[in-house]
Amino acid sequence: MKQESSYFPVFIDLSDKKIVVVGGGTIACRRIKTLLPFVECLTVAAPVILPELQELALSKRICWVQERYRREQILDADLVLACTDDEQINDEIYSVCRCLGIMVNVCSDRRKCDFYFPGIVKKEDVVVGITANGKDHKRAKEVREKIEDLLEEEQKKWK
Ligand SMILES: C[C@@]1(CC(=O)O)c2cc3[nH]c(cc4nc(cc5[nH]c(cc(n2)[C@H]1CCC(=O)O)[C@@](C)(CC(=O)O)[C@@H]5CCC(=O)O)C(CC(=O)O)=C4CCC(=O)O)c(CCC(=O)O)c3CC(=O)O
Ligand SMILES: NC(=O)C1=CN([C@@H]2O[C@H](COP(=O)(O)OP(=O)(O)OC[C@H]3O[C@@H](n4cnc5c(N)ncnc54)[C@H](O)[C@@H]3O)[C@@H](O)[C@H]2O)C=CC1
Secondary structure, three states, rough: OOOOOOOOOOOOOOOOOOEEEEEEOOHHHHHHHHHHOOOOEEEEEEEOHHHHHHHHHHHHOOOOOOOOOHHHOOOOOOOEEEEOOOHHHHHHHHHHHHOOEEEEEEEEOHHHEEOOOEEEEEOOEEEEEEEEOOHHHHHHHHHHHHHHHHHHHHHHHOO
């Protein structure tokens, strides 16, 4: 982040974008589950992934590249999430993406995020994305939970 201004929310068509998530642990899994309703296809590159992700790979909801990070995995990506627990690897992914103009989010370092991963509430066609501008993920979560309840009530009036 270069200045103190807030990040602007955009709603992007991800259906034909190539998204690569490097790493298949807790953070990757949470973010993949958030992304799935919005994407056709998503690639996960990691030697080991959580059982929940293995199931998604078996049902072909995600494509699992079962190997450690290599730059070839991300060269043609539109969007990359660096979610490994190896900070050096996450940094390397960040550098490659910046070099190639690929939008990147590094989960271990808020300074290395072209975009923050938002909390999301989706009820039918209404989608709300929440950020605390990279400063407070706990507050983002609290607000997401409140909006979730609010929209659930609203939704009852939509029928
Ligand atoms: C800045 C940001 C950058 C980015 O995009 O990666 C970032 C960074 C970091 N988060 C960390 C930790 C955790 N983050 C969560 C959860 C969420 N984190 C999310 C977003 C963001 N996290 C980005 C913007 C934040 C903003 O808007 O201000 C959400 C909104 C979206 C999502 O990740 O799905 C989601 C809640 C949404 C929801 O529930 O809907 C939990 C789990 C929990 O809270 O239950 C933990 C473990 C806490 C624990 O277990 O103690 C750490 C490690 C250091 C630390 O622990 O502080 C860093 C690194 C750092 O801060 O440098
Ligand atoms: N932004 C956020 O919300 C949060 C970020 N963090 C940060 O995120 C990192 C990851 O956290 P978790 O998902 O909980 O870790 P985890 O240990 O559950 O998962 C790490 C994953 O990275 C993979 N991995 C390791 N080296 C790799 C390589 N060279 N190539 C490909 N994949 C590789 C592993 O196979 C595993 O799937 C933490 O180290 C921490 O810095 C932690 C909590 C929340």
